[in-house]
Amino acid sequence: MKYEDNEIYKTIGNWRKFHKFIVKPFSYFFSSLILRRSLLKAIGEVKGKKVIDVSCGDDKLAVKLMREGAKVTCNDLCIESMKPIMKYKMKFTNKNLLDLTGDYDVVVFKNTFHHLKNITQIRNCLKVLKRLGKKVVIMDIDDPRKFWLAKIWNTYYRKVLKDQGNFFIGYDNFKFHVMDGFKKNKISFKRILTIKGFYMLAVIEEND
Secondary structure: OOOOOOOHHHHOOOHHHHHHHHHHHHHHHHHHHHHHHHHHHHHOOOOOOEEEEOOOOOOOHHHHHHHOOOEEEEEOOOHHHHHHHOOOOOEEEOOOHHHOOOOEEEEEEEOOHHHOOOHHHHHHHHHHHHHHEEEEEEEEEOOHHHOHHHHHHHHHHHHHOOOOOOOOOOHHHHHHHHHHHOOOOEEEEEEEEEOOEEEEEEEEEOOO
């Protein structure tokens, strides 16, 4: 089963320009920039390291890591979503998460849990992430139904952008499943407030 949304760029039509030139720049300063800074801090030093962004989309986080000296692999089921960053000298793959293999120093897995269907799929994803790399950084949105502003953004993504991701878990469940999937690892958690609501961050590292 393909665990990521591959249809958004085919369905939003004329709303694509509105989102690209109005919504996205606005949300960048009050959400994306905040989250990127948190991710970069969590990822840490990357010079000379092998990094994979499992569901990269058009996010230039991978470009930033590449410029800092990382050997970056960008992966996404939707090739269309990666086109804005495919001009950069990075490795690009188009694989289902469950088919990914390799041995990376850092694995970045963001904004994908809510595109899954159930807890079993989350557990399967965690198994793959565990075998992919030494350090795993996971970020996803906290359940938007708990925060009124997050509800508005979620409605926009579902109704306007036709985003199919609607399987949300709360922070407590997020921590429980990550800890269950990485029982022998060192894990730190953080909850980050943005204009789109709270996001959840987990940093998993091998014990010394």
